[in-house]
Amino acid sequence: MAERGSGLLGAALTLIHTGRAPTRSALTAALGVTRATAGAVIADLRDLGLIQVGAGSRGGAQGRPSHRLVIDPEGPVALAGQVHPDGFAVALVGLGGQVVARTSWAAPVPDDPAHALAPVAGAAAELLRRSGRRCVGAACAVPSAVTEPEGAAVSPLYVGWPTGAKIRDTFAGLLADRQISVPSRVVNDVNAVALAEHRHGAGRNAEYLLVVSAEHRGVGGALVLHGALYTGSSGLSMEAGHVSVDPGGRPCPCGNRGCLNVETDAARFMAAAGRVPRPDSPVLDQATAILSAEHRSDPRVAEAVALLVQRLGLGLAGLINVVNPDRVLLGGLHKYLLQAAPGQLRETVALRSPWGRGAAVPIHPCALDHGGLIGAAELAWQPVLDNPGLLAR
Amino acid sequence: MAERGSGLLGAALTLIHTGRAPTRSALTAALGVTRATAGAVIADLRDLGLIQVGAGSRGGAQGRPSHRLVIDPEGPVALAGQVHPDGFAVALVGLGGQVVARTSWAAPVPDDPAHALAPVAGAAAELLRRSGRRCVGAACAVPSAVTEPEGAAVSPLYVGWPTGAKIRDTFAGLLADRQISVPSRVVNDVNAVALAEHRHGAGRNAEYLLVVSAEHRGVGGALVLHGALYTGSSGLSMEAGHVSVDPGGRPCPCGNRGCLNVETDAARFMAAAGRVPRPDSPVLDQATAILSAEHRSDPRVAEAVALLVQRLGLGLAGLINVVNPDRVLLGGLHKYLLQAAPGQLRETVALRSPWGRGAAVPIHPCALDHGGLIGAAELAWQPVLDNPGLLAR
DNA sequence: GCTATTTTGTTTAGCGGCTGCACAAAGTCA
DNA sequence: TGACTTTGTGCAGCCGCTAAACAAAATAGC
Numbered sequence: 091m092a093e094r095g096s097g098l099l100g101a102a103l104t105l106i107h108t109g110r111a112p113t114r115s116a117l118t119a120a121l122g123v124t125r126a127t128a129g130a131v132i133a134d135l136r137d138l139g140l141i142q143v144g145a146g147s148r149g150g151a152q153g154r155p156s157h158r159l160v161i162d163p164e165g166p167v168a169l170a171g172q173v174h175p176d177g178f179a180v181a182l183v184g185l186g187g188q189v190v191a192r193t194s195w196a197a198p199v200p201d202d203p204a205h206a207l208a209p210v211a212g213a214a215a216e217l218l219r220r221s222g223r224r225c226v227g228a229a230c231a232v233p234s235a236v237t238e239p240e241g242a243a244v245s246p247l248y249v250g251w252p253t254g255a256k257i258r259d260t261f262a263g264l265l266a267d268r269q270i271s272v273p274s275r276v277v278n279d280v281n282a283v284a285l286a287e288h289r290h291g292a293g294r295n296a297e298y299l300l301v302v303s304a305e306h307r308g309v310g311g312a313l314v315l316h317g318a319l320y321t322g323s324s325g326l327s328m329e330a331g332h333v334s335v336d337p338g339g340r341p342c343p344c345g346n347r348g349c350l351n352v353e354t355d356a357a358r359f360m361a362a363a364g365r366v367p368r369p370d371s372p373v374l375d376q377a378t379a380i381l382s383a384e385h386r387s388d389p390r391v392a393e394a395v396a397l398l399v400q401r402l403g404l405g406l407a408g409l410i411n412v413v414n415p416d417r418v419l420l421g422g423l424h425k426y427l428l429q430a431a432p433g434q435l436r437e438t439v440a441l442r443s444p445w446g447r448g449a450a451v452p453i454h455p456c457a458l459d460h461g462g463l464i465g466a467a468e469l470a471w472q473p474v475l476d477n478p479g480l481l482a483r
Numbered sequence: 484m485a486e487r488g489s490g491l492l493g494a495a496l497t498l499i500h501t502g503r504a505p506t507r508s509a510l511t512a513a514l515g516v517t518r519a520t521a522g523a524v525i526a527d528l529r530d531l532g533l534i535q536v537g538a539g540s541r542g543g544a545q546g547r548p549s550h551r552l553v554i555d556p557e558g559p560v561a562l563a564g565q566v567h568p569d570g571f572a573v574a575l576v577g578l579g580g581q582v583v584a585r586t587s588w589a590a591p592v593p594d595d596p597a598h599a600l601a602p603v604a605g606a607a608a609e610l611l612r613r614s615g616r617r618c619v620g621a622a623c624a625v626p627s628a629v630t631e632p633e634g635a636a637v638s639p640l641y642v643g644w645p646t647g648a649k650i651r652d653t654f655a656g657l658l659a660d661r662q663i664s665v666p667s668r669v670v671n672d673v674n675a676v677a678l679a680e681h682r683h684g685a686g687r688n689a690e691y692l693l694v695v696s697a698e699h700r701g702v703g704g705a706l707v708l709h710g711a712l713y714t715g716s717s718g719l720s721m722e723a724g725h726v727s728v729d730p731g732g733r734p735c736p737c738g739n740r741g742c743l744n745v746e747t748d749a750a751r752f753m754a755a756a757g758r759v760p761r762p763d764s765p766v767l768d769q770a771t772a773i774l775s776a777e778h779r780s781d782p783r784v785a786e787a788v789a790l791l792v793q794r795l796g797l798g799l800a801g802l803i804n805v806v807n808p809d810r811v812l813l814g815g816l817h818k819y820l821l822q823a824a825p826g827q828l829r830e831t832v833a834l835r836s837p838w839g840r841g842a843a844v845p846i847h848p849c850a851l852d853h854g855g856l857i858g859a860a861e862l863a864w865q866p867v868l869d870n871p872g873l874l875a876r
Numbered sequence: 877g878c879t880a881t882t883t884t885g886t887t888t889a890g891c892g893g894c895t896g897c898a899c900a901a902a903g904t905c906a
Numbered sequence: 907t908g909a910c911t912t913t914g915t916g917c918a919g920c921c922g923c924t925a926a927a928c929a930a931a932a933t934a935g936c
Contacts, residue, residue, distance in 0.1 A: 096489055096893085115913065125914065127894055146902085146913085153912025154902040245837055298716040311805075322807025323691040329804040332837050337730055344837040411722040412704075412805055414715020444638055444725050444737040489922085508884065517924055518885065539884085539931085546883025547931040 098123070100476045102131045104317075106141060106159050107185050107475060108289050113146065115156035132159070138481045139224075140165050140185060161185040166481070167223050168470035169270070170463040171210040171230035171261075173199060174279065174306045175248045176372040180213040181460065182221055183467030187290035189460060191217045196372075201250035203243070203257045204264070211264035218270065226481070227470035229275040230261050231282040231462040233305065238325030241276050247343045247351075248307040275469050280310030281319055281328075282465025283421055283456065288314040289468055292457035296417035300409060302330050302350075302402075303421030303456065306374050307357065309350045309405075313413060319469075335404040350405040354398050356423045362394035374423060381426045399431045403438025410451055411443065421456035428455055491516070493869045495524045497710075499534060499552050500578050500868060501682050506539065508549035525552070531874045532617075533558050533578060554578040559874070560616050561863035562663070563856040564603040564623035564654075566592060567672065567699045568641045569765040573606040574853065575614055576860030580683035582853060584610045589765075594643035596636070596650045597657070604657035611663065619874070620863035622668040623654050624675040624855040626698065631718030634669050640736045640744075641700040668862050673703030673814070674712055674721075675858025676849065680812050681707040682861055685850035689810040693802060695723050695743075695795075696814030696849065699767050700750065702743045702798075706806060712862075728797040743798040747791050749816045755787035767816060774819045792824045796831025803844055804836065814849035821848055 098121065105111035105120050118128040135141045142162050146155030167182040167190055179194035193213055200206045210230060218225055234246030234257075241258020243251050251257070262274035284301035287293040293301070299314040311330025313320040321327055331351035332344050339348025340358070352358060356377035360367050363380060367373045385391050402424060410418065420428045428435055432453075440450055458464060474480055491514065498504035498513050511521040528534045535555050539548030560575040560583055572587035586606055593599045603623060611618055627639030627650075634651020636644050644650070655667035677694035680686040686694070692707040704723025706713040714720055724744035725737050732741025733751070745751060749770035753760050756773060760766045778784050795817060803811065813821045821828055825846075833843055851857060867873055 098893090118913090124895055126896085126916085129914065130893085151912085152904050152910075154904095154914080156913060323809035324807060327805065327807035329807075329837060332804050333801065346835060408726065408801070409805065411725050412720065412802065414717060414720035414722075416716035442739060444722060491922090511884090519887080519925085520923055522885065523922085544883085545881075545933050547885080547933095549884060 097476070098127070099131055099134055099478045102128075103135060103140060103185075103478050104475050106135075106161070107187075107471075108294070109186065111159060113156040113158055114143070117159060135478060138478055140478060140481070161188070164223065166226045166474075167218075167221065168226050168467040169214045169218060169228035169265075169272070170466040170470065171207075171214055171228070172279065172282075172462040172466060173206060173210065173230065173232045173249070174462070175199060175233055176306050176374075178210055178213075179460070179463055180210055180217060181463040181467070182217050182223070183464055183471075185471070187286065187464050187467070189464065190223070191221055192460065192463070193217065199249045201252075203251050203255045203260050206249070206251070207257065207261050207264055211261065211268060211270075214265070215268035215270055225270060225272050226474050227273045227275075227472075228261070228265055228270065229277055229282075229466040229470040230257075231277055231279040231466045232257065233279050233307070235326050235329065236276050236278050238321050243276075244326060245344070273470070273473060275466075277466055277469050278310060278312070279305055279462050280330075280421070281312040281321070282463075282469065283458075283461035284312035284314050284419070284465065285319050285468045286458050286461040286463075286465035287419055287421075287456050288317065290458065290464060291461065292419050292454045293417060296415070298413065298415040299417050299419065300413050300415035301419045301421060301456070302406060302409070302424060303419075304355045304374075304423035305421065305462075306372060308352075308355050309424075311409065313415070330405065330409060333405045333408055335401045350401070353401045354405070354424065354427075359394055359398055359423060362390075362397050363388070364390045364394075377423055378426050381423075381430055386430070395427060395430050396434065399427050399435045400438055402427060403435050404442060406435075406453075407439045407442030410439065415451055418451050418453040419456050420453065421461065425455040428453065490869070491520070492524055492527055492871045495521075496528060496533060496578075496871050497868050499528075499554070500580075500864075501687070502579065504552060506549040506551055507536070510552060528871060531871055533871060533874070554581070557616065559619045559867075560611075560614065561619050561860040562607045562611060562621035562658075562665070563859040563863065564600075564607055564621070565672065565675075565855040565859060566599060566603065566623065566625050566642070567855070568592060568626055569699050569767075571603055571606075572853070572856055573603055573610060574856040574860070575610050575616070576857055576864075578864070580679065580857050580860070582857065583616070584614055585853065585856070586610065592642045594645075596644050596648045596653050599642070599644070600650065600654050600657055604654065604661060604663075607658070608661035608663055618663060618665050619867045620666045620668075620865075621654070621658055621663065622670055622675075622859035622863040623650075624670055624672040624859045625650065626672050626700070628719050628722065629669050629671050631714050636669075637719060638737070666863070666866060668859075670859055670862050671703060671705070672698055672855050673723075674705040674714070675856075675862065676814055676851075676854035677705030677707050677812070677858065678712050678861045679851050679854040679856075679858035680814075680849050681710065683851065683857060684854065685812050685847045686810060689808070691806065691808040692810050692812065693806050693808035694812045694814060694849070695799060695802070695817055696812075697748045697767075697816035698814065698855075699765055701748055702817075704802065706808070723798065723802060726798045726801055728794045743794070746794045747798070747817065747820075752787055752791055752816060755783075755790050756781070757783045757787075770816055771819050774816075774823055779823070788820060788823050789827065792820050792828045793831055795820060796828050797835060799828075799846075800832045800835030803832065808844055811844050811846045812849050813846065814854065818848040821846065 111117035144158040172179040177196035181192040182190040234243040258276040293299040301312045309331040311328040336348030340352045342349035356373040504510035537551040565572040570589035574585040575583040627636040651669040686692040702724040704721040729741030733745045735742035749766040
């Protein structure tokens with residue numbers, strides 16, 4: 091098999107992976123190469139066990155139908171884990187963001203990262219063993235900022251891990267103990283969601299994608315630039331949770347007041363709506379339940395929505411003025427806030443934009459069900475997407 | 484002459500341009516190619532009239548001395564212009580950021596962009612004619628956000644241009660009238676400063692460079708990522724001037740209150756220090772004069788410094804938490820504020836950072852005298868830096 | 877001052893990836 | 907059924923880069 095140069099092989103696999111090259115001729119056009127070269131590339135990817143070439147079926151157009159490029163259903167998978175304040179999840183994810191197998195369970199997160207990640211590694215190993223498939227890499231989404239390139243947790247506000255814990259090494263070690271020796275990474279959960287949405291969800295084809303999400307607790311932000319996660323110089327970028335939206339607001343664990351974190355998350359919504367969260371289920375679930383149609387008539391709920399949407403709009407406007415995205419996605423509770431009051435949110439953002447509503451950015455809800463897992467898998471797949479030839483060795 | 488592929492020629496020229504490859508062997512190492520390939524690349528660049536190969540003189544080290552790579556002193560130049568609220572400047576800039584010729588004059592800026600840019604184009608044409616050198620491109624720095632790719636001014640707060648004016652087309656047309664037909668651009672002034680500082684000033688080798696500057700009026704921000712200006716999806720990124728640092732503060736032309744624009748610029752400093760600006764000289768000059776040593780004993784000046792530094796620190800902290808830069812540069816009035824109270828500024832930033840002072844980002848003053856002009860020239864040079872072969876045609 | 881060593885520049889042969897072209901294959905349209 | 911259109915494949919060839927051998931220019935050691 092010829093070694094392709096200049097990343098052509100990776101570009102081709104990425105196009106197939108993201109669904110932008112469903113047929114052979116589409117790939118040829120997207121790569122900007124001759125049919126002969128595309129043929130060689132496709133042969134390589136097939137030899138690597140990543141894709142299969144199917145029969146071309148097409149109606150209406152002239153000429154010889156182009157063969158379909160399909161992801162090999164027995165091809166390798168990435169191992170994805172997720173830790174959030176209310177529980178755990180693990181999945182095997184193939185090319186194209188296909189979730190091949192998945193399991194999840196609710197449980198408190200131990201204060202020791204090794205104790206917290208051990209069951210994730212265990213469940214992952216079990217899923218992988220049963221699937222019998224090759225593993226290209228592993229990644230775990232966590233509710234904490236993660237430094238690059240060390241892979242250390244920084245001020246995880248909603249789990250009890252110590253700041254500076256090298257959770258990437260911990261995770262890799264736990265997998266190695268189970269005979270899984272693949273490149274392993276740890277990633278902030280909202281970063282993972284953003285990457286997943288960009289590749290397979292509501293963020294497709296956006297070149298400057300801003301994602302803000304109130305997952306289980308707190309608020310996170312992420313930016314995907316030209317298809318790659320923007321992590322900043324040390325992994326600590328897009329700390330959207332600490333954007334100030336109310337100088338006289340509630341204290342945030344970071345030391346300031348009125349951060350997006352404490353002003354627009356599920357706990358704040360419950361308080362604003364006059365509800366006391368029950369301890370037996372995740373706050374996020376309770377908040378989204380209240381946001382559903384049957385409770386909208388409650389004036390306290392309407393007030394809470396108006397308040398949080400106003401705060402969220404302020405925070406979004408600030409981020410938009412810095413990042414100038416071409417699309418904004420909202421996840422977690424923010425997704426439901428957007429759906430409850432889309433007009434008010436867009437209005438608030440436009441009012442705070444120096445350019446007015448003329449330069450309005452489209453704001454959409456996140457589209458994926460398991461964005462954290464799929465996004466973690468994207469990160470695990472990335473080295474292969476950059477250079478598929480890695481699999482040959 | 485062989486056409487080099489995959490941007491090798493451009494990478495080589497950029498290394499020489501930024502001073503990272505002063506000798507032939509340094510270039511070979513930096514490019515990661517063989518000496519034979521480097522030889523071919525150097526021959527190409529020399530044939531294009533961009534560089535010359537000098538004799539190698541070096542003391543202390545063993546082995547044959549490597550030839551020096553020097554920028555051709557008769558090589559082509561870029562044409563750089565600058566418009567600011569207090570006047571105009573024009574320069575010819577060669578490779579390496581060398582200002583070959585320069586002229587500037589104070590004058591009010593006409594409300595019609597064509598009238599404002601005409602003398603810039605005229606002075607540029609005159610400089611170019613007298614120099615007798617080839618021109619690779621032109622760019623003009625302006626005190627306004629500029630949309631990409633249209634090149635339109637958006638809400639120029641400090642000159643009277645209409646929003647949406649296509650000043651790039653205007654500028655290109657004025658140059659074409661004077662028989663200068665080269666690619667022409669228009670760029671925000673702080674963006675230009677940032678690019679210049681990254682290539683030739685205090686931002687060298689930074690991968691994530693954040694620049695905030697209070698030039699003549701207002702405040703601007705810019706970001707240089709991996710050597711290229713970050714413009715966002717439509718050129719309107721890094722609107723640092725509209726970061727809110729005092730919700731109850733002064734009204735900003737954008738409609739909000741307490742923006743960095745109105746809380747930390749030269750006019751605000753004068754007011755805080757109890758001075759009334761004289762109309763006969765630029766406010767920035769008056770403010771920096773007051774900031775010099777002999778006025779520091781004035782308690783009102785000290786108060787003004789403390790107030791503005793506190794506001795600036797708040798704004799910087801917000802930007803740093805989003806961008807996570809590896810270096811921050813301050814220009815214009817902010818440069819002098821930093822020099823007047825470096826400890827207080829760094830303290831304020833660190834206090835507002837969720838990671839505390841452990842992850843402190845280095846904050847430095849800008850180093851270049853004519854950053855706006857040099858940065859505009861960088862933009863004009865960019866197509867040639869990306870593909871020097873363009874000059875052959 | 878001579879030689880040995882080190883590092884640099886140049887020449888040459890050769891490989892590998894990609895293009896361009898010719899031709900075959902597989903569909904639609906009249 | 908035949909003309910047309912589009913797609914896949916085989917083959918010759920170019921071009922950029924590498925590898926290796928050789929020549930050149932300095933220092934280091936005797």
